[in-house]
Amino acid sequence: MRTIFNNSKFWIGLFSAVAAISIAAIVLTELNTGTDVLIFYKDKLIYTMKLSENETKRIELDEGYNEIEVKNGEVYVKSADCKNQICVNSGKKSSAGSAIICAPHSLTVKIENDGPADASV
Amino acid sequence: MNIKKFCLSSMLLALSIAIYTLESFIPPIGIPGVKPGLSNIVTLISLMYLGKGYTALILFLRVSVTSLISGTLVSFMFSLFGSVFAFAVMSVLISFLPKKLIWAISVCGAVFHNLGQLTAAAILIENLSSLYYLPMLMLSAIITGAFTGITAQILDNRLGQIIRRKFLQ
Ligand SMILES: [Zn+2]
Numbered sequence: 221m222r223t224i225f226n227n228s229k230f231w232i233g234l235f236s237a238v239a240a241i242s243i244a245a246i247v248l249t250e251l252n253t254g255t256d257v258l259i260f261y262k263d264k265l266i267y268t269m270k271l272s273e274n275e276t277k278r279i280e281l282d283e284g285y286n287e288i289e290v291k292n293g294e295v296y297v298k299s300a301d302c303k304n305q306i307c308v309n310s311g312k313k314s315s316a317g318s319a320i321i322c323a324p325h326s327l328t329v330k331i332e333n334d335g336p337a338d339a340s341v
Numbered sequence: 342m343n344i345k346k347f348c349l350s351s352m353l354l355a356l357s358i359a360i361y362t363l364e365s366f367i368p369p370i371g372i373p374g375v376k377p378g379l380s381n382i383v384t385l386i387s388l389m390y391l392g393k394g395y396t397a398l399i400l401f402l403r404v405s406v407t408s409l410i411s412g413t414l415v416s417f418m419f420s421l422f423g424s425v426f427a428f429a430v431m432s433v434l435i436s437f438l439p440k441k442l443i444w445a446i447s448v449c450g451a452v453f454h455n456l457g458q459l460t461a462a463a464i465l466i467e468n469l470s471s472l473y474y475l476p477m478l479m480l481s482a483i484i485t486g487a488f489t490g491i492t493a494q495i496l497d498n499r500l501g502q503i504i505r506r507k508f509l510q
């Protein structure tokens with residue numbers, strides 16, 4: 221049976237397209253600077269910060285703690301007692317739409333833009 | 342159960358646990374979920390020689406054993422969702438794509454592995470913020486999937502005959 225799926229070129233084309241769209245999405249996200257830091261426990265908003273104001277906040281949950289710091293327009297998880305430490309290793313974020321996730325604590329640090337163009341959640 | 346196939350699957354299981362454990366020592370690069378995914382080489386080899394049933398069993402045992410070693414429900418969830426998604430798409434594709442496209446099957450597996458992990462993250466954090474990582478995870482899946490797929494293809498060329506003669510006849 222000869223179908224388009226048996227052709228290497230189809231797959232190379234498909235994967236190149238996905239890669240190109242992904243790169244475009246990464247670049248577009250990076251270009252869009254955020255203003256607000258929203259901290260969620262599961263789907264509940266529990267705390268907000270401004271990227272323009274330096275602040276350190278320790279969030280205590282039943283699952284454990286996350287210490288979140290805003291410094292020089294960037295937000296990052298300074299320390300946490302989760303086992304995988306993925307949130308701490310996620311680095312500093314400043315663009316709108318970006319997020320730091322601590323899955324073991326069901327915690328999300330989300331950056332958004334409060335500008336008039338904001339149509340997200 | 343055929344004793345030779347049983348031996349081969351035990352060896353592949355041991356190999357995949359070893360590879361998975363070694364991989365967990367690689368320091369994080371700052372993007373959650375981005376990993377070489379080298380144990381996918383074993384999954385591909387297993388799909389080629391032992392078929393879907395044995396491969397599903399090897400994967401499930403690998404996920405269970407490695408999660409017992411690392412010891413958290415969260416790591417078990419990520420591992421299980423990634424493996425189930427990857428297995429689902431690769432076991433379908435391998436039955437109708439030719440062998441020269443193992444690399445493409447592998448890329449699809451890596452892409453779905455990462456989609457599975459995003460799904461696990463979304464369930465754990467109960468929102469869709471993990472989608473932020475989707476483009477990075479798709480890019481890394483294409484690169485690592487092509488690498489593991491080409492490696493499996495080379496292994497098949499070099500060792501396929503021996504494995505078939507020793508274990509499958
Ligand atoms: Zn964490």
